[in-house]
Each structure stands twice: as structure tokens, then as C-alpha cells.
Amino acid sequence: MKLYEALREEFTAPRGKFTPAYYRFLGMREHIRAPLPLLRAYGVAGLFSYAGTHIHKNDLIVGCLRGASYVGPQEVLEHANRFLASLGKREFWTNDSHFAPDYAYILTRGLPGLHEDIENSRAVHAADPDRLQTLEGMTVALQGFGRLIANYAAAAEGLFGLDDYDEDRLSFISKNCRALLCAAPSTFAEGLQLVWFCHTAFMLEERGAMALGRMDQYLYPLYAADIAAGRLTDEEAVELLCNTFTKIPTSDVVNICIGGTETDGSTSVNGLSRCILQAVRACNAPGPNLSARISKETPEDFLLACLESIGTGLGYPALMNDEVNIPALLRMGYEKEDVYNYCMVGCIENFLAGQQPAWSDGRFDVPRFIDYVLNGGISTYNNSVGITRTDADSISSMKDFMSLLEAELSVGAAEYCASFNAKNGGIRQDAFPSPFLSCFCRECVERGLDINNGGTKYPSAHGAVLMGVGTTADSLAAIEKVVFTDRAATLSELRDALAANFEGYEDLQKMLLAAPKYGNNDDFADKYAVWFLDFLAGEFDRFRTPDNGRFYIAMAANVQNIYAGRRIGATPDGRKAGEPLSDAASPTYGRDTRGATSTLLSVSKPDYTKVACGTVINQKFSPSMFEGDKLKKLAALVRTYFARGGQEIQMNATSREILLDAMDHPEKYPTLVVRVSGFSEYYVRLAREVQLDILSRTQHE
Amino acid sequence: MDANIANIQHFSVGDGDGIRATLFFKGCNLRCPWCHNPETLSAAPVTLNYPAGAQICGRRMTEDAIFAELTEDADFYRESGGGVTFSGGEVLLQAAAAAKLAARLKAAGISLFIDTAGYAPFSAVEALIPFADAWLWDYKTASPQKFRDTVGGDLSLVEENLQKLLSEGASVRIRIPLIPGFNTAEEDVSLICARLKEFGITKVDLLPFHRLGSGKYEALGLAYAYRETPPQTAEEKSRLRKLYENYFTVTMES
């Protein structure tokens, strides 16, 4: 068994309840008379200093939550919880989680350097009491962080001589920890250990979806120096990375970004990018959410290695097109150097590490507005209202329909932004400082301002995640075809059919289903996806967040499309009430029937340089696509799609489980295709014994 | 010129180099009992009655419409080193229409492969020679008798065409379907190998048997002689591969 595999067993063993409030409370009690912002900083320091440590027997890099479980009298815990609750806290909507720290800054300065920077800033801002207090908070939090590292060093040393603990590993751990207390990291292992301590501290703070960002870039100098000096092999680097990634909880979404483009256009791919890819692949766990930034200059072997990793069934990395994301971010007014250094937080959201406050986003479902237009502004399936006051039958052309829809969406977008701004701007930013997080933004330290109080280089950005582009495009195409082109039904008939969920209107439903659908390279439907993105990008761009940041749009609602679909009535594309909406930026599942090239031709028609947040396109391929010669064809597919302006693609190999499931639930897999030379057929049309032939093939693969 | 088309399959990855689109011509003059595309055999449209609904296969398409659809994926062809494959059915039965399309594809710089059983007058082959970048030539048996009795044709015509095509310097890839009970006995294989050697062939593609087309037979209301024949085992495939490897460089579809 590999070290990281043994570690995984240790890591996933049951542990006690995580009790961060208790440790915060301890820290606050010591300074209970401090002003509120400082009191919070002492809470953070207490959390880092008093939360127990835990070193796994198979650890090389340390830091986890296992030791942070209070086991004394419950009254104490309840008291701590109550007190903490009374102070309130930030939420996702008020920029608390989903952040990528500026690890490049932390690694070059180290803990002592960071303290020094804060001291220098205090000297600069000596006349400004607010800034001084903010900086003092940072110092307090950072001192607590130092104690966390010292605690781990002491813990490792205390384990010497204990059964089952390997002394070489323990001294490796203690040496790395001690080194970090005195200076900036000087080896790859120290650098990785510092990054993981930071991440552990964020987990202690209960921040979710904290990204590790461009690990292959900020750790590269240390990695390269070690390799050049013969202190480190790639194999050892992978071992250390596996040891780290194994400690990412499976419930978290920790984005790691590899590859990318330098400002001169050359590729950023290096030896460490390949090590990280290999490590994530070996760990084969859902926690590390790997993204690869791809451009024309990306070396072919790297792209192929990414695809191979995807084909193992892991599905990672998601492939991001630099040639779209970079212009999209430049459009938002960020400086070139910062834009070229973008990474992602959460699943796919573009982010400038340490240069903007933590991310927030919300869902904006678009099909609901079609319902308003058809029903004089009154929703048929939830208690909401739009602005349309026109009777369906007095809408006499597609053009009129579209103007009404645009008017609805325009108001909807404004409502969305007003509501977000009220929530986000409704708190006193100075009362809820994030002193530890602020240390990870160079400008916060320099300016002496908290991350959410003007400290970051750029203001906050909020993502409006647009749902249902496929459902919307298909619906509009169906209305244009059936109502306004073929004149086979009136709008009021359509409205009634939707209200009846097509019961008694089966023929009309058939016609709607037969209308052109998004994803088949047919402009009749595809033009509505182009419009969807153009129009809504423009609407959201009219608004600013409370600190004067941008509203980005995203085409990335996975999973939520299922929940949203449950609440949404029948739609004009022939979809019945309760069925899922189309997922993310993809065409409606099962309706892009012409093969991957046509799907990607359609999907690359909208102008994604207007989608600053990010896009998700899900595509499934049979496992054989990820082998030998076909892997290269897949790489060509991706490159062509990206050259045409596609923003993102995440692929999956159709697993054995899916093939098995499709035998019993053919309706769920209408487009699962089996291909062999000169032949292709839908899987669900094959007789059972023939499906078994295919299953026995994939068993060998 | 119009053509009878069974289907255009985008993103074909099993029929030659790169990403291709396969144009399935409708109509075939042979009747291989193992055929996996039975819906392409008749020139006229046929209805497939699937449990989930009926589907018609076969339509008359204009040259322009076919050309437009085939060129949609041109960027993908270029990036992957792919192109278009003419298949069927039997493309040579509509050689005139095929040649017109082929000329336009050539002019557009799109690679063209021809997938054929080769059973047609040589003039049909000849019409396509200037435009084809490679020929995927189906070679099923070296026994004229078996060819006549099982497939329903005159093997000598196929072989003459092959001979002439080779002497024109065309790039020809021999593809041998491995059909249990038809051409997989050791003596069948030796005969095929000896014959192909005479033609100067050095490389062959082996296509293992599969019965994935059985659903189509059912939907067409036709009996399928190979319905109960399981695909070859890994051992059987490697036995056949080894036999062919005595004579040729072998590639085998997985």
C-alpha cells in the first residue's frame, strides 16, 4: 500500500465533533474587553493556538481538523456557541468563503517577512487609528497562526519513540515546521507545508471552497531549485502532493489550477504542473477540484495527460480556455498581469488570487420569464409576478415576443442585483473583519485595510449564475417554429397546453419537441443561445456591487438545474413540469443528437468573452475514447472547440455503472451511443445480451 | 446530383484517421449475413420500428445539402487530420453522385476515404480515384465459392478492381471482418493471406465480429443469422491476430 493510501484510511476514520467556537471563545475570553474587531482577531488567534493538533502515522505534510474536538463538559461548549452566535458572522453572500489567497506573496515573505510587512505598514499608517487597529488584528491572527505551526512541531517531537510512528517522517515534519517559524520556506516540502498550514487554518475558520490556486506556479521556484540541487525527485514531489491532497475533505471543493499562459503568450506548463496532475490522478478523490488552463501553446503531451486523467473516470481536470477567459477578465478592467495570473475558486469561478474579496454568487433562472410573457405577467407555478400586461394572443410576432421577454429580464436582473446589494451591503464591513484572510492580500497589508473594507486591489465581484440556456433557446425556437412560422398553434393554446402540462395537448407537445433544438449546429435554435448570453451579460453589466465591483455572469448551474426544474412548470420546448432544466451551458440533455462536433459547434456560438465568471459544458464519452489513437482525436476535438471560442469543457468517461443503469432505465440515457468501425447505434436500442457484450468489453478496458 | 443517403454520422472516430464524418450511401448489391447496417441495404427508404417509436432510414439529398453538412465540421477535420469517409451500403453503386461530391471535397481541401466492398464495375472505382486519399477495402474471403454462396457476388470482380486500384498507386487499406464460422478457420485465413500477398499487401486491419446490429434487424422485422453469436473472446482475437501476423503488419480494432 502506498503511503497516501494508508493515510486515507487514517484520515477517514471517525473523529469527534469539530468545535471551533470553543477555541475562538478561549481566545476571546483572554481579551474580552478589546474592541469588537480586535476581539474577533483574538478569537481567530485562540482558534489557531488552542485547537488540538493531530499527526497521522502516515503524514509527511501535517495539518487537519481531527485534533480540534472539545470533549469537556457540554455546558462550556454551549456557552461558547451562544456567545459566538451573539457576535454574528459573515455568510457566503457577504464574501466569507470561496477565496484564493495570494500564496506567491506568502511563500516569498514567509511568516517573519509577513510580520515585518505588517510592522512597516503600521509605521506608515501611524496617524490612522482605524488602520492601526486593523493591522494589529492581522498581527494577532498571524501570531496565532505561528502558534499553530509551533504546536505541530512540538506534537511531532512528542511522538518520537512512540510505536507505529516513523521517526524519519517525524523529524522531517518537525524540521519543516521549525524552519517555517524562522524564515520563508527554502524547499518544496517547506513551501507545501506552509500552504497546507494556511489551508488548515482556513478550515479551522470554517471557510469552505478555499482554492489552492496556481500551485504549479507559486511553488515552482522552490520545486525547480530542489530539482536542480538534486534534493528532490518528481516521484518525491508527487508523494508529498498526494500526502497533502489526501487531507482535503471529500465534502469540500478545493480548486487547484494548473497550466495557463504567461503574459508573453507562452505556456505556463512546467514539471510541477505534471506532478500535480499525476498526484490528483493518483489520489482519485473528489475533494481536489483540478482545473487546467489550456491555450494554443499548451504542449500536446500535457493536454493528452489531462485527457488520460479524465478518462480514468475521475473526470478531472476541467479544461479552461485561456483564450476566452483572459479577454473576458480584461473586459472587466483588470490589469493584464493580474488577469494572466487568474485561477478559479469553487467549481469554475474565475478569480484573481488575493486581489479581490471572497466570491459570492446566486442563481438566476431564465425560463420563468417566458412564463410571465405567456401569462400576462403572473407566474403559473409560483407566487411571483412579472411586468407583462399583454394578453398572449395580442402578441403578433416573434419580435414582439422577444421585446416583452427582454423587458421582463431587464427588470428581473435589476431586482436580482438590488436584492443582492441590500444583503451584501447591509452589514457594517468594519464590524466583521477577516484579519487572517487579509494577511493573504499584499494590498490589505500595505493599505492597512481589511479584505472587505477596501483592502484588496480590486473590489468584490458577484456572479449571477444564469440557468437554463438550453431550455430557453429550445423554448424560443419552438415558439418561433410552431406559433409564428408554421402557425400550427396560437400563443394562447400554447399557454393553455403548458398550464395543463400537455395533458390533452399531446399533439402540440410533439410539434414543440420536433422543433429545432440547441446543440445540433442549427442556427434556428442556436441564435437564441447567442442572444441569451449577449442580452443578459449587458443587463447585469449595468449594475455594480456595494463596493463598486462588477456583476459577472456565469453559465455554470450544475445540479441546481435539477432542483430548479422541479419547481418550474411545463416549458414551450416540450419539457414537462418538474423535469430538469438544461444543465449549466449545455444543450438540454438528450436533445443534441448529432454527435460531439455538432454540439460543440453550437455551444461555441455565443460570445463567452462576456462571461467573466465561467462556463460549464459537460460531455460524456465512452471509455474507449480515452485510449490510444482516439485520445489524440479527443485532444483535437478540444482544441478545435477552444479555437472556435468555447470557454470550458469537462468530460467524463461513461462508466460501467452508467452502462448498467442504462440497461434498466433506458429513458435516462437517450443519447448514449456505441461506436465501432462503420457503425453506431444508441445503446438503449440494443438487446440485453448485446448490451452485455459491451459491458464485458469495458470490463477489460 | 442527388444521392440516396442512409445517414451522415458526425464525429466518426473508428473509420480512418482523425475526426471524420461518415456519409452512409444507401443500397448495397451484396448480402453479407453478418452485415451490421441492414437498414442501408435497400436503395429505397425503410422503416425501423423501435420500441420507442418508428424511424425512417433513407432520404434523397441534394449534393449541396450533403456538401454543406459534411463541411460543417471542417475545423475539426483540419485540427485532427481527419476528413470525410464515404461508406454504406455500397458507395460505388452511386459513383457518379459520389464523384461529384468527392471533387468538391477535394477542392475544399478535405481528406476523403472510401470504405467499400469493391463489388462494382471498375469505372465506378475509377471515377473516385482522383479524389480519394485512401481506400478502406473490405476483403471478406479468398474463396470465390464462399463469396458467391454466402455474400452473393463474383469475387473475381472485387479482386480485379483491387488489382487495378493498386496498380494506379492508390493508398489501400485492407479491412478484414472476422466472421465466426465464415472466415476464421485456419485454412480460411491462410487462403486470405496467400491471396493478399499476391497483391503485394503488407498491412491489414482486422475488425472483430460484433452483433451490435441485432437491434436494427429486429426493428426492420428481419431475422438475423448472427443474433446468437457472441463476440470473439480475447483468446480468439489473439489467435487470429497471430495468424495474420505471420504475413502482415496487423492492426485490430479493440
Ligand code: SF4
Ligand atoms: S458489403 Fe457491407 S453493407 Fe453490403 S451487405 Fe456486406 S457488410 Fe453489409
